[in-house]
Amino acid sequence: MGFDQFVAExxxxxxxYATAITCDKHLAQxxxxxxxxxxxxxxxxxxxxxxxxxxVKRMVTNDYLSWRHRKAAREIAVERAELARHVPxxxxxxxxxAEREAMRARIAVLPRKQRAALVLRFYEDCxxxxxxxxxxxxxxxxxxxxxxxxxxLRAHELARSATLGVHS
Amino acid sequence: xxxxxxQAIAAEAEERVDSxxxxxxxxxxxxxxxxGLIVGVATLTAAAAVAAVVVPATIKKTDASPAAPxxxxxxxxxxxxxxxxxxDALVLARFDADGSVSAVSLPRxxxxxxxxxxxxxxxAPEKLTGAVEQLTGVEVDHxxxxxxxxxxxxxxxxxxxxVCLLAATEDERSGASFPAGRQTVEGDRALAFLRQRMGLxxxxxxxxxxxxxxxxxxxxxxNKDNAVALAAEVGRSVRVDEGWDVLAFxxxxxxxxxxxxxxxxxxxxxxGPAGQALQADPGASxxxxxxxxxxxxxxxxxxxx
Numbered sequence: 001m002g003f004d005q006f007v008a009e010x011x012x013x014x015x016x017y018a019t020a021i022t023c024d025k026h027l028a029q030x031x032x033x034x035x036x037x038x039x040x041x042x043x044x045x046x047x048x049x050x051x052x053x054x055x056v057k058r059m060v061t062n063d064y065l066s067w068r069h070r071k072a073a074r075e076i077a078v079e080r081a082e083l084a085r086h087v088p089x090x091x092x093x094x095x096x097x098a099e100r101e102a103m104r105a106r107i108a109v110l111p112r113k114q115r116a117a118l119v120l121r122f123y124e125d126c127x128x129x130x131x132x133x134x135x136x137x138x139x140x141x142x143x144x145x146x147x148x149x150x151x152x153l154r155a156h157e158l159a160r161s162a163t164l165g166v167h168s
Numbered sequence: 169x170x171x172x173x174x175q176a177i178a179a180e181a182e183e184r185v186d187s188x189x190x191x192x193x194x195x196x197x198x199x200x201x202x203x204g205l206i207v208g209v210a211t212l213t214a215a216a217a218v219a220a221v222v223v224p225a226t227i228k229k230t231d232a233s234p235a236a237p238x239x240x241x242x243x244x245x246x247x248x249x250x251x252x253x254x255x256d257a258l259v260l261a262r263f264d265a266d267g268s269v270s271a272v273s274l275p276r277x278x279x280x281x282x283x284x285x286x287x288x289x290x291x292a293p294e295k296l297t298g299a300v301e302q303l304t305g306v307e308v309d310h311x312x313x314x315x316x317x318x319x320x321x322x323x324x325x326x327x328x329x330x331v332c333l334l335a336a337t338e339d340e341r342s343g344a345s346f347p348a349g350r351q352t353v354e355g356d357r358a359l360a361f362l363r364q365r366m367g368l369x370x371x372x373x374x375x376x377x378x379x380x381x382x383x384x385x386x387x388x389x390x391n392k393d394n395a396v397a398l399a400a401e402v403g404r405s406v407r408v409d410e411g412w413d414v415l416a417f418x419x420x421x422x423x424x425x426x427x428x429x430x431x432x433x434x435x436x437x438x439x440g441p442a443g444q445a446l447q448a449d450p451g452a453s454x455x456x457x458x459x460x461x462x463x464x465x466x467x468x469x470x471x472x473x
Contacts, residue, residue, distance in 0.1 A: 011190060012187045015184040016181035016182070016184045019181050020181040023180060028185070029189070033190050103175070103176035122174045
């Protein structure tokens with residue numbers, strides 16, 4: 001597959017993925033753009049792979065998880081944590097939209113690697129094996145990252161229901 | 169709960185930017201012209217700073233352009249023009265491979281042959297670069313001329329430039345009215361700060377120091393958030409010599425840069441055909457520039473007249 005064709009077919013999806021793991025569309029744009037520029041330089045090799053998309057996705061993920069973006073990631077997390085604190089108390093439990101936004105805020109404050117695993121599972125529908133490839137870790141690590149993320153989200157969900165129950 | 173997670177992540181992904189903007193960015197990068205970038209490098213006294221700081225901040229280099237050639241140092245003459253074709257600021261800046269910039273201001277009243285140096289650019293840019301080369305013993309690789317009237321807006325874009333005055337000063341002609349001490353200037357006040365030479369103990373020589381202080385203060389205020397707006401503003405008012413690929417030049421700097429400014433030593437005032445001028449001292453000038461560009465540049469104290 002040629003580079004141009006790859007970009008035409010996958011760019012939008014890649015941006016969606018990057019936005020979901022970073023929770024920051026501008027950071028996502030920067031990362032995707034930089035990664036594609038790098039990928040273009042060695043496309044002969046990447047294009048010949050069985051799964052170029054998986055490889056590029058791995059580049060994007062690494063870029064985000066690498067130290068370079070650590071500061072930006074923290075700033076966003078702080079902002080979202082603020083949001084997460086406020087959302088439960090103001091949300092209408094009957095409102096599906098509010099519920100979804102509350103969940104978004106909770107996902108945004110997960111540790112980055114856990115969030116990446118979560119997005120790969122629930123947005124990209126990856127198997128444990130594929131997630132392990134993208135994150136560059138063992139399958140057992142993928143499972144533990146996912147279960148920890150789900151545990152955190154569930155605990156919040158319970159706390160939220162309880163809070164709302166008291167208020168309503 | 170899994171459905172809720174799925175929906176939440178999909179909603180987050182929905183926020184993504186339009187892929188066309190990324191495509192456009194990729195195509196521009198292919199042509200090695202990320203952003204209509206600026207011409208930035210240019211600019212008067214401040215050009216040195218603006219360019220070298222703005223450009224890298226805007227382009228976000230990372231390792232995206234491994235093909236960039238190893239940077240050799242280059243000498244750029246920065247020319248500040250005001251309303252007339254006379255130049256109000258002349259700065260010879262050496263951009264080094266490591267991103268540092270050493271700049272030497274040339275007083276505009278320097279006597280060159282029968283004329284003052286500030287008349288030459290209006291006659292022919294080559295006349296000016298030739299004179300500077302002869303005076304300093306350094307080859308001028310490129311020049312950039314900028315309309316200094318834009319600096320009020322430039323200062324505004326960065327939220328004001330901090331400067332420090334040793335004494336309070338007033339001057340009707342330039343509209344200057346400043347207290348002593350640290351202060352932030354922008355807009356008309358920034359212009360007055362850059363233009364005032366009446367009422368200062370050393371006239372134009374003090375103004376040169378102000379240009380330098382402004383440059384340093386401006387460099388300190390440039391960041392990723394204001395770089396784009398700044399680049400656009402700077403680009404509007406700069407002219408560079410033909411054949412200078414400013415973008416390629418600017419891309420080599422990783423920023424942030426360190427700028428050290430100094431002033432060319434001059435001889436005694438003389439009465440020339442064009443009014444009072446400052447005598448050039450080629451020997452001392454060449455020595456000074458050689459030292460300054462050779463690593464002996466030293467930062468100056470922050471407060472000016």
